[in-house]
Amino acid sequence: MPTDPARHTPPTQLTAFVGRAVELSAIAGSLSDTRLVTVVGPGGCGKTRLAVEAASRAATRWPDGVCWVDLTATSDPAAVPELLAAAADLFHTPGDGALPALGRQLGDRRMLVCLDNCEHVLAAAAELAAGLLRACPGVTVLATSREPLGVAGESVWRVPPLTADDAVALFEARSTGVAESDQARDAVRTACVRLDGIPLAIELAAAWSGTLSAQEILDGLDDRFALLVRGPRGVAARHQTLAASMAWSHDLLDDADRVLFRRLGVFHGGFTLATARSVCGFDGTDVLGGLRRLVDKSLVSADTRGRVARYRMLETIRQYAAARLAAAGEREAVADRHLDAFLALVEDLAPLLDRDKDAWREAVGAEQENLRAALDLGLSTADPARGRALAAALPWLWHLNGRGHDGLAFLRRAIDLGAAERSATQARLLVGLALVADTTRPAGLTYDAAQAALEIATEVDDARSACLARLLRAVGGFFQDFDGAAALAEEAGSQAREIGDGFVADGATALLGIILHLRDRHEEAVPVLREAVDGLVRRGDRGVASTALGFLADSALCAGDLAAARDLAADAVRTALPLADHHRVGSATSTLATVVGLSGRLAEACAVLDPVVRLVEGADPPPFVPGLARAMGFLRLWSGRPAEAVEWFRRETDWLGIAGDEHLAPQTLTGLAAALRATGDTDGAASACDRALAAARSTGMPRVTADALAQLAFLAAPTDPARAESLHHEALALRADHGIWLSCVDSLEALAAQSESPAEATRLLAACDRARAEFGYPRTVDRPEVAAGLLAALGDEAYRAASAEGRELGLPDAVAYARRARGKRGRPTSGWASLTPTEQSVVRLAVEGLSNPDIGTRLFMSRSTVKTHLSHVYAKLSVTNRTELATVAGPHLANF
Incomplete structure (x- = not known):
């Protein structure tokens, strides 16, 4: 017998090893803890390369070296001990005494024995490993196989697909050139994903890089087994092509498991035992036993962490199985059973829609790829009834x-x-x-x-x-006709309660609350919205619940309770997050970002919204996300970037798939007007204001009406201060009358800037400082020169006195003070200038032809109050009827 101990190193590799840092660390840890580690995975997953690298890095831990045994050299189980003897320079004894003889020769050597590719001689490899562990206490065995050896004490380490970064790095390392353009790099990354991160498939794809572009390689993967046919010389035949690697695994199956394997190729995105039995379990096929064997052979993976185990084939393996299914002439029959199975599944799950949408969404969502395949088939058959029924479900x-x-x-x-x-x-x-x-x-x-x-x-x-x-x-x-929408919602809600449809009942309640909110009837809207949220959340109707919570947050914002607004907006986000969709999560996050931005934390607000923006901008076509463009527009505007704000406000129509600013929601139009004004485009700003004002007045939206009036006031201020003041007062009246207290602060500050009385301005600004501190609503821009100017005008003592008086005013008192102060400046007793802002609004609507009840509805006042206002107007303008009123008021309303 040779006297030198075996010091064989793993086989030399002709290409550099790429990635797998986590896997190598895990295998090294297993080799420290366990004497038998089996690296298991499907063909082409890189088991051998991983084992070679792990053994090479750990070689110094075994004084007698690493002995590498390539079992692909034989298909005869009896020859397995002989291969070990040859690799370790040992004498081989044929027959039953082979294993004991090897054990005696190795004796107390401390070495690592690597048994590579055990799957086709599995029993013999298992017997050899077990014999070595019993006879040689210093020997550790590292095996690679497509299924575990099944030896006591074995540590099975299943090879995962390459990470996205490792997959791209491998492609680039094996290609003839590195993709230089962003488009090419994106194509490479997508190709690696489609190849399931299988190293063999990626290397074969990369081999085409000298002939095809990255995009052409990606396109070629539609028929991957035709494209991936040129492997490097000098490797095992089964690794020359992807098809050969799959065929090697397939040929190791017994007949019954081959039947199950090919039938499982009809599934997309995974399957459960129940659906596998329903689709594949005919002709006496043993589905459970077969699944266990296919999992052992790494052709199917099992995720047993949930309540129900879920099985999956890598897409490359699934396509091979599907090709075998077609070759066997079973594709149509199995696909038909697949359609029946998933139609039955969704029909069985339908009752969950009424009581637990989360559970329904989880169960049905897991099968969405199977459902897509079933729909494609069901809608393509001569009788599409089953496909139509599935689509309707x-x-x-x-x-x-x-x-x-x-x-x-x-x-x-x-x-x-x-x-x-x-x-x-x-x-x-x-x-x-x-x-x-x-x-x-x-x-x-x-x-x-x-x-x-x-x-x-x-x-x-x-x-x-x-x-x-x-x-x-x-x-x-409902945005075109609040009253009509409310009537339909009430009718739907009533009918839903009669037939026990909880979603429609609560959804109708939510819509009624939203309409009340948009009409700024917040005291009525809040309890209605809360009632809707309670029912929706209880049933798992997260989408509408999240929307209703967003409107509740906005109501709290209007009231000046920014802390409550943030809590409600965060709750809206938490409610929507399990849906993981652009629409609901994006909308809720937009509300949260707006609240955070109004609280003065602009950088935080942008960070909150940034993930949604990146997801939306990367989608094609871009999805519709209510409120996102508006939120981003306001954040850019508050950050002093009005040109960017203009672009964001206009994106709302892009995402709706329509063109033209005229389709923007009224709330977005007022934001657009402010941004255009800040860029110096006064004509564009005025046009946006006019459209916002018309839409808001026609639908009855006081807050938006006030916002548009305020923007018109800012536009008028340089040339017509009196009109600007009148518009600001009208905006303030609407805001105060409807409890929009946060915006009242903005109105009061605007009126302070217009005031000719330094004392009045000082009091109003001090009252606003108090309100801002109480609300947590800081100014986006501080203007110390304003305070300095007032101090200079009043003198130190008078300025401090006026400031103290202002700080004593709560916000409602400050609003009342601003209204009284306006009257003190001597409004005339007759003529157009004598009319209050509310009286001017009544005149405008009367001249438009609205009846007293309609005017009351529009301005949120009773019919008798409208009549009183008109009687005062008639007296001040010396007219006796509406015809005379229109004649006198016409020239003034032209600029209104």
Whole structure:
């Protein structure tokens, strides 16, 4: 026998090892703790390279070296001991005495024995490893295999896919050139993801880099087994092509497991034992036992951490299995069973929609790739009834999960296939289209689809579809007609309570609360919104609950309670986060960022919103996120970057998929006006104000009306101070009368700037300082020169006295003081200048032809109050009827 101990190093590698730092550390730890470590994974995952690197780095820990045994040299189990003998320079004894003889020769040597590629001689490799561990206390065994050896004390270490960064690094290391453009780097990264981070697949793809561009390689992966066919010379045949690697694993299966393996290729994105049995468990196929064996052989992975185990094939393996399924002539039959299984699944889960949407979303969301495949099949068959039924069962998935564009496409296909039908299925599909459009692309589609659904559902007596359609019709049109939307919501809510539809009942309540909020009837809106939130959260209706919480936060903001506003906005974000969608999470985060920004923490506000902005800007097409453009616009404006603010405000129409500022929401138009004014575009600012004012007055939105009036006042100030003051007073009156106290601070400061009385201005500014401190609402820009000017005008003693008097005023008292102070400056007793801002508003609406009740509705006052105001106006203007009033008021209203 040779006298030198075995000091064989692992095989020399011709290419550099890339990445896998975490994996190498884990294997090193296992080798320290355990005498048998088996590195397990599918073909091409890099088991051998990982073992070579781990053994090389740890070689100094074994004084007698590393002995590398390549088991691919034989397919005869009896030859396995002989391969070890040859690798370790030992004598081989044929027959049953081979293992004991090897044990005696190794004796007390301290060495690492590496058994590479054990899967095709698994029993013999397991017997050899177990024999070495028993006979040689100084020997540690590192094995690689597509399935565990099954030896007592074995530590199984499953190889994960490469991380995204390691995968790209491997591609670049094996390619003939590094991708230099951002587009090429993106294509490489995407290709690595599509190849499941499998090193062999990535290396084979990189080998094409001297012939194809990165984008062409990515495009070629649609048929990956045709593209990835050129491996390096000098490697095992099974690693020459991806198909050969898959075939090697497949050929090691017994016949029954081959059948199950290929049938599992019909699944997309994973499966459960139940769905596998439903789809694949015919002809006596043993699904549970077969799954266990396929998991052991690394062809299927199992995630057992949840309540129900979930199984998955890497996409590369799944495509190979699907090709085998087609070759066996079973694809149509298995795909048909797949469609039936997932239609039955969603029908079984449907009751959860009414009591626990979180549970429904979790169960159905896990299967969305399978559902997509089933829908594609179901809507492509000669009889699309099953596909249409499946599409009608899934709108809530697309409404909540951020894949609304996919949902709209499937629903339109299903609707077109039944265009001539007046059926319950067609009604459900149409109402589903409206539901998905609401969070995806609402411009007109929500209302139109809901109206069509309502008509058909009413005809076929489908109360649930009709109920939801009525609510969605209200949602689709409520910005154009608050009163009509409120009437529809009340009707939908009443019907929903009769039939036990909790979502529609609470959703209708939420919509009524939102309308009250937008009309600045906050004392009424808040309890209505809270009632809706309670029911929605209890049932897991997170989307609408988050929206309602956002409006509650805005009501708290109006009242000046910024702390409560932040808590409510944060609650809205927490409620929406499990949905992980652009629409709800983005909208809630926009509200939170606005509150944080108004609190003076602009950098924090931008940081809060930045992840949403990056997600949205990286999406194609960009998703609709209510309030995001407006929030970003205001943050840029408050940060002194008005040109950027203008661009952000205008993005609202981009995300809605329409063109032109005229489609901006009134709240966004007032922000746009402020930004345009700050850039010096006074004409554009005035136009935005006029459109905002018209929209706000027609729908009855006092806050937006006041905001537009304030912007017009700022525009008028340089040339017409009297008009500016009048507009600021009108804005203040609206804000104070509707409890919009935060904005009252802005009005009072604007009036202080217009005041001709330094004492009055000082009192108002001191009162505003007190309010800002109480609200936590700092100025975005401090102007010490204003205080200095007032101090100079009044003198030290008078200035301190006026400031002290102002600080004694609570905000309502300061508003009352500003109104009284205006009267003290001698408003005339007759003529247009004698009219109060409220009287001027009454005149304007009367001249427009509104009746007294309509004027009262618009200005939120009783009919008798309107009549009183008109009688005062008639007396001051010396007119006796509306015709005379229009003649006298016309020239003044032209500039109003």
